Amino acid sequence: DTGVSQDPRHKITKRGQNVTFRCDPISEHNRLYWYRQTLGQGPEFLTYFQNEAQLEKSRLLSDRFSAERPKGSFSTLEIQRTEQGDSAMYLCASRGDRRGSYNEQFFGPGTRLTVL
C-alpha cells in the first residue's frame, strides 16, 4: 500500500498520560500536515512540515503538543499530560510537488484518541 498510514488507529488513555502518534506519508511527498477533528466538525489545522522543517504551527497547538519529522520521512505527534478536551481524531496528510496534482493533500485513516 502506497498511501498515507497512521499508527495507532485507536488510542484510549487516562487523563494526564502522554501519547504519541505516528504518520508515514506517501514516500515521495515532502510536505506533511497534521489536523485535528472533533465530532461533528471539520478538521482544524495543527502543523505543517516541509521535509524535516516545521514551517507553521497553529495556535491550537499548545505547549503540551509537539510534532517532529526528524528525517523528512515519517512524523510523530506527541501530546503530554493529556486532557479530556484532547479527545479527537488526529489526521495526517501529505502532499508532493509534482505538477498537476501537486497541491492535493492525501489523508491517512486517522488516529482516534479518547482521554478518560
Place this chain on the structure above:
Amino acid sequence: KQEVTQIPAALSVPEGENLVLNCSFTDSAIYNLQWFRQDPGKGLTSLLLIQSSQREQTSGRLNASLDKSSGRSTLYIAASQPGDSATYLCAVSTSNYQLIWGAGTKLIIKP
C-alpha cells in the same frame, strides 16, 4: 480570516435523485478547493480538486463547480445511490496550502 460554511448540515433524499451540496467561503484569495468524503469514524477521501483558475471538475457522477468571485462551490451528485451516504466536506487552501474546512454536510440516501 477565511471561514468556510456548508449548507445544509444534513440532507436525506430517496435513491436515484440528483442533489446539490453547497460550500461558501469568505475570502476569494484561494489556491484551490477540494471536496472530500468521510465515512463514519474513518479518514478522508478526496473526491475532486478545483484549481483557482478552473470553474469545474468532473469525476463519474460527481461534478464540482467553483465561483471564486462569489465565494461559492457546489458539489452535484447525479443519480444518488445508498453507497453515497457519508459526510461531505469542502476545504479551501491558503498560501501554504493549509486547508480551511467547512463542518460538512451529512448525506443519507434512502433505498
